[in-house]
Every structure is written in C-alpha cells, then in structure tokens.
Amino acid sequence: MITIPVFIIIFVIFIAWTQYEMKKSSKEAQKVEDAFWAREHEANFAPKQDISGLPLLHFEEDVIPLPPEGIFTEDDDVSNYIKELKALIREPMIDLSEYTNTDLKLAYGVANFTLLSSYDDNYNSFLLLMTNLARGYERRELHDLAAQTYRSAMGCGSIKLADYTGLAEVYLAMDEPGKITELIEEVEASDIPRKSGVVEALKRVLAKYR
DSSP states (O other): OOOOOHHHHHHHHHHHHHHHHHHHHHHHHHHHHHHHHHHHHHOOOOOOOOOOTTTOOOOOOOGOOOOOSSSSTTHHHHHHHHHHHHHHHTTTOOOOOOOOOOHHHHOOOGGGGHHHHHHHHHHHHHHHHHHHHHHHHTTTTTTHHHHHHHHHHHHTOOOOOHHHHHHHHHHHTTTOHHHHHHHHHHHHHHHHHHHHHHHHHHHHHHOOOO
C-alpha cells in the first residue's frame, strides 16, 4: 500500500481551496460588474427631471478675504486668485459630492448631467481657489488673512483635509497652539466625513509645537 505524505495531501487541499475561492471571487466580481453596467444603462436612459428646486449655492464677495490695497501687483498669483474667485462666485454652484455620475443621471436625468456637473465643477473650483489664496497669504506670512481664508472656505462647505491642516499650520506660525486645540475639539464635535483622520492630522501638527 502506497502512503501519501501528509504534506502532499495538505498541499493538494490548499490548491483546491485556492482555486475554489478564486472562482467564487471571480463570480462575485462579475455579478458586481454586471449590476454596475445594468444600472449605468438605466441611468443613460433616465428621463429629464425638474431641477429648478435644487439648492444652488450663492456666496457674496465678502467671503473672499482681501489684502490691503497696493501690496500685490496685478499679475501676482494672489491677485489672480482673487480675480478668478470674484468671477467664479457669480456662476451657479452646487455640491454634488454625495452622488456618483450614475446616481446623478438616475436622479435628475441624463439630459441634466452636463449642466449639473458644470455647477459641481464650479463649486469645487471655488473651494480650490480659496485654498490656493490661503496658501498665497501663508507664503507671504500674512497669517491673519491666511487663517481668515481657510476659515471662510470651511464656512462655504470645504471639508478638505488640506484646509484643516493648513489652518493649523498657520496657527502654529502665529504661536497660537490653543487655537489648534480648539480646532481639534471643533472637528471632534462635527459630523464631517473621515473625522478621525482629520483629528489625527491636526494632532500631528500640534505635536510640532515647541
């Protein structure tokens, strides 16, 4: 009688189990992909909906912290950010971050997709310009203006990690660690996405204070 070594039996079982799991995973992945394309197909034929009641965002120019007149040239990057913000703030904006493209088409119809995407792009561009403006002030050690701009961006709905850590770095440069502590407490009491990651990032900034 031939005796098969135990390790060979275990190896064969392992190979068989691995192949089974791979096939199972492949089938599940195929189901997910099929469901996605079925939903996408449905979305591409979704009828146009009335979007007149959507909550468009409107901001006044005073949300853009401005420097004293004459300290920047016309072609300075800070001046350009301000010009772009003043122009963009007149355009319709909406925050559609909770929607995927498919969700958006299903909810409001494929005919509204391009228009609504442009409104969302306007909003994201506005927040990015606010961040760039804050960094421009920060580079020039205009810390009060930088802090105001980061705060204003948050007031307009920004939940970007870069804005929170940027504000904390400004407070650090101003030798005001207590404001970083207050910011951490503010985030902890909020319901922003990925809150724990933001708190940890702020704590790392605070840890640099000596």
